[in-house]
Amino acid sequence: MKNVQPKWRITALLLALLLTAVLAAACGQADQNKDPEGQALETSAGAEEKEASGTKTVSTVFGDIEVPVAAKRIVADDYLGSLIALDAIPVGTPGLHLKNPYYIEALEGVEDIGDYGNASSEKIIALQPDLIITATNDDARFQQMNKIAPTIAIPYGELKNAHEELSYFGELLGLKEKADKWLSDYDKRIAAAKARVDEAIPADATFTIFERSDKAVWVYGDNFGRGGQPIYQALGRAPKAEVADEIMEKQWKELSMEILPEYAGDYLVVTVGSISEWNLQKFKEDPIWGSLEAVKQDRIYLWPEERSWYYDPIAVLAQTEELANWLAP
Known part of the structure; x- marks a missing residue:
């Protein structure tokens, strides 16, 4: 007699082979999405999907933070000058910044969230921010703010000049063209001031x-x-x-x-x-x-x-x- 396999056994065998092939392909794709040290990388498809949903991932000193692509209600306890230069006026900031003589007019109507470095969580929550920007390097303070809204922390000294600041926030907020334009004007005015001083003062x-x-x-x-x-x-x-x-x-x-x-x-x-x-x-x-x-x-x-x-x-x-x-x- 011929050794005839029941149809259900043949079907099960084919399904098992198909499942094995799918799993092998998935593992291969997972390996492609890791760097040489085995850290998971975000695929371009994943990044595009996030941007389509209005968010993107930003690496910070406190880990990766998912933030809005186009934040509308920013609370900032620092870096006000860069935000104003980009016309990204925050809804709230510490009272110290509201007294800054260099841009006091630009912050008219912005809410006072309390003391610099110790802002009121209650006041921040009331403003319903979709993004918080801070210079803190204190983990507890960061965690407190990050529970309210996605928080980007850039500790003081990490951005060392106007170009680094404007470039960073232009990229973060999707305002790169504005950043480039502002910096172009900045460079021209700085160069003119330096030329005057160089002519008047010995090198x-x-x-x-x-x-x-x-x-x-x-x-x-x-x-x-x-x-x-x-x-x-x-x-x-x-x-x-x-x-x-x-x-x-x-x-x-x-x-x-x-x-x-x-x-x-x-x-x-x-x-x-x-x-x-x-x-x-x-x-x-x-x-x-x-x-x-x-x-x-x-x-x-x-x-x-x-x-x-x-x-x-x-x-x-x-x-x-x-x-x-x-x-x-």
Whole structure:
């Protein structure tokens, strides 16, 4: 007799072979969607599907975050200058930013969400944001905000200049053309200010960024406000060679009055709490400040903290032109 297999057995065998082929193909595709270290990669099809649904994935210091492609209601506790430059005005921000003299008019109608670095969760929730932008590097604070809305955290110092900031947020918010246009104008104005200063001030003249209070004196680098970005980045000036590496690496340092002359360059840009309380004459009368050649020769620029503390692209542009007007009147 012939060994005849029942039809149901033949059908089962064919189904098993088909299932094995499908599983093998799926495993092969999964391997293609991994990088050499085995990390899963988002396929272009997956990315297109997300964008079609109005979201995209952004890598941050706290992991991948899915955010809206075109956020409409942004709450930002930092990076206000970049958002304003892109016409992406937030619905809420800390009160400190609402007092920024460089763009106070642009934030008319924006809600105050509380103290800088400690904004009110209740106020943020009430604004119903679809995106939160922050400079925090505190995990607990990030997690708290990320429960309210998708949160992008860019810790302070990660974006080091106007180009990095505008390029980042232009990409994040889908406003790359606006970012490019703003930066083109920024570069032209910075170049014009620098040309004026280069013509008026010797190339080897040294600059120092100080801040004075009743309790201490600090020196600053090129990415910590107080005029560091305009002087060291935009205008391309430098501190004294013997302290330059220390200043740029640490970005700020508290000084004793005894060592102040070691850091003082040919030109001083100094933040004071109030110019009415500490004007040029007060510096000249002080035994240590008054001994500095820059002070003797009136090569010292004073500005109040509410103008020098800000370091966003809008503030840096305005500060650069302000300083250029002093150096090359």
